[in-house]
Amino acid sequence: MQMGYKLRRVPQQRRLVRHLMRIILELLQSTQRPMRDTEIISTLAARLRRSDPEFQRQVALNLEDAVSYGILKRQLNVYSLRSKQLSLIVENLAPSSGRSQR
Template sequence: MQVGYKLRRAPQPRPLVRHLMRSILQLLQSTQRPMRDTEIVSTLAARLHRSDPEFQRQVLLNLHDAVSYGILKRQLNVYSLRSKQLSAIMDSLAPNSSGRTQR
C-alpha cells in the first residue's frame, strides 16, 4: 500500500472576457457606487438582452476573476472599483488591443 501526499497546484488564471469585463467596469463607473452581484447581472442582462444561465455564470466568473486580478474589490457580494488607473485598464480591454499589430 502506497501512502503519499497529493500535491495541489494553484489554479491557472483564466483570461478575462474583454467585452464583458469592459461592460462591468463601465457599469460600475457610470453608477459611481458599489453594486451587488445580482444587481450587476440583472443590469447587464437587460442592457445586452441576455438572460440565459450561461451569461449569468460568465458575469459571476468575470466578477470573481476581476477581484483576483485586483481590478475590483468585493465585500459581502458587493463589488466596487479598486483601481485608480481605471483608464489604463479600460484601454487594455479595448477590442482592438489584442497585442497584435493589424496590417
C-alpha cells in the same frame, strides 16, 4: 500507511473576456457606487437582452477573475472598483480593430 498533507494546486488564471469586463467596469464607473453581484448580473442582462444561465455564469466568472486580477474589490458579494487608473485598464480592454479576440 503513510499519512501526509494533500497539496492543493493553485488554478491557472483564466483569460478575461475583454468585452464583458469592459462593460462591467463601465457599469460600476457610471453608477459610482459598489454593486451586489446579482444587481450587476441583472443590470447587464437587461442592457444586453440576455437572460440565459450561461450569460449569468459568465458574468459571475468575470467578476471572480476581476477580483483575482486586482481590478475589482469584493466584500460580501458587493463589488467595487479598486484601481485609480481605471481609464488605463478600460483602454487596454477596449477591442482593437487589428487583432482578433477570444
